[in-house]
Amino acid sequence: MTDLTALKTAARQAAFARRKAAKSPARDAEATQALLTELLPHKGRALAGYMHIRTEVDPLPAMAAMAAWGPIGVPVIIAQGAPLEFHQWQPGCTMVEGAFGAQIPVEAKPIVPEVVIVPLVAFDRKGGRLGYGGGFYDRTLERLRARGPVTAIGFAFADQEASDLPLEPTDQPLDMIVTERGRLL
């Protein structure tokens, strides 16, 4: 194991514990309001959200509100080492369990998002991000950015902040960070 991998693993473990302690219905509701404030200027653009797992902050109410304006997709794992696809989601659409326990739409209708709500384990104020370690969002943002402009919005509880995360060249930065305390980047 490289030093960097060990550092990432340690930062991930510490942030998991802080995320678990932060998770609450009140904080989810506050985060929803903050997220909607940042999403509304992007009305009508193709948007990617996610179906929350474990103690992730829940973007679903904000996704449901934005669905009135444009297409919404949620991440689907196609293969290890491959970018994610985003399949179209609508409030109330039929879902099934995908890899790692996240729900995915039964009907597979790919969309290419211009705005991506990115789940995460830890972030720093410079836009650094740690996920579950699969590199899925890094590969996905790399591909989307090669195609055109993308706004990557890290969505998290404020307590998931870390100072100076260890980052690799393949780590794709977040353009914005939104928490229950508002926009932090």
Ligand SMILES: Nc1nc2c(c(=O)[nH]1)N(C=O)[C@@H](CNc1ccc(C(=O)N[C@@H](CCC(=O)O)C(=O)O)cc1)CN2
């Ligand atoms: N809500 C949500 N959906 C998402 C993601 C996400 O981060 N959040 N993903 C973002 O990529 C993809 C799922 N990726 C994941 C990758 C790994 C693990 C996970 O639990 N990993 C284990 C270790 C796995 C192993 O190596 O055996 C762990 O962390 O304990 C979970 C999700 C697609 N959908």
Ligand SMILES: Nc1ncnc2c1ncn2[C@@H]1O[C@H](COP(=O)(O)OP(=O)(O)OP(=O)(O)O)[C@@H](O)[C@H]1O
């Ligand atoms: N674009 C890429 N091409 C090749 N390898 C990559 C790419 N992006 C990331 N990786 C590799 O994937 C592995 C996991 O990356 P990392 O630890 O940054 O995942 P993560 O950001 O925590 O997870 P995720 O993005 O799935 O939430 C690392 O070994 C990294 O080098």
